[in-house]
Amino acid sequence: MACPIIRVSGLVTRFGPQTVHDGVDLEVRQGEVLGVVGGSGTGKSVLLRAIIGLLRPSAGRIEVFGEHLGALDPDRRRLLERRWGVLFQNGALFSSLSVAENVEAPMREHTDLPQGLMNELAGLKIAMVGLPADAAPKYPSELSGGMRKRAGLARALALDPEIVFLDEPTAGLDPIGAAQFDELIGELSRALGLTVVMVTHDLDSLYAICDRVAVLADHKVLSVAPVRELERHDHPWIREYFHGPRARAARDSEAE
């Protein structure tokens, strides 16, 4: 069995009187595509932000690549940050930078590569996510939603990360665009041996590319299992989620 690349134990997250997580445990295995699902407001995005160190948990421990995030000095933290890439919910591109400049931004922040090499690498990443070369000089406002997501993914891949975190990558895409994006993530994960942690509401994505799915409910991770096993879980939210009409449609399209 692949070893855990991320280990979250006893995570508690509170905002004032609100407790979002109350003892979240989760292990992510190297090379897997892990989906994170749960009702609205159950703390999926907050969990992602805690794992990448954007948010300090109230209690608990988060280890990434065996390093305890809470105990890292800033230099070690920066080294660790180079090993993952993040695609935020809306792509979060810098609107005043071209696509190529967006992809180069992490290189500029974390490396001393000469400009020529950065240009070349950005071109490679742009091609890798299936964008045409003429997208490179364009600004985010000149791209479709699907192209912006791809550009965000190219930026997440800029430093050849070992883990990619995706927050609702297919939200806002039409079903064909969403399926193509799923396919791209699956292909990249296989080809590059990437570990992918993906917050999603998209049942199609779970069936299409996730090796396992973690369910957040009742302030905890209730279960982590392949989607076919989760279908048999008896928690009311999981039952409703996996046995509603949308789940049936997703299962049927996977079977086709």
Ligand SMILES: Nc1ncnc2c1ncn2[C@@H]1O[C@H](COP(=O)(O)OP(=O)(O)OP(=O)(O)O)[C@@H](O)[C@H]1O
């Ligand atoms: N910085 C913050 N300060 C205060 N409350 C916050 C903060 N960030 C998130 N929250 C609260 O934490 C809860 C969980 O938020 P989160 O965005 O993780 O939910 P989610 O499961 O991703 O939901 P959705 O599926 O609707 O995107 C929400 O009630 C939210 O209002």
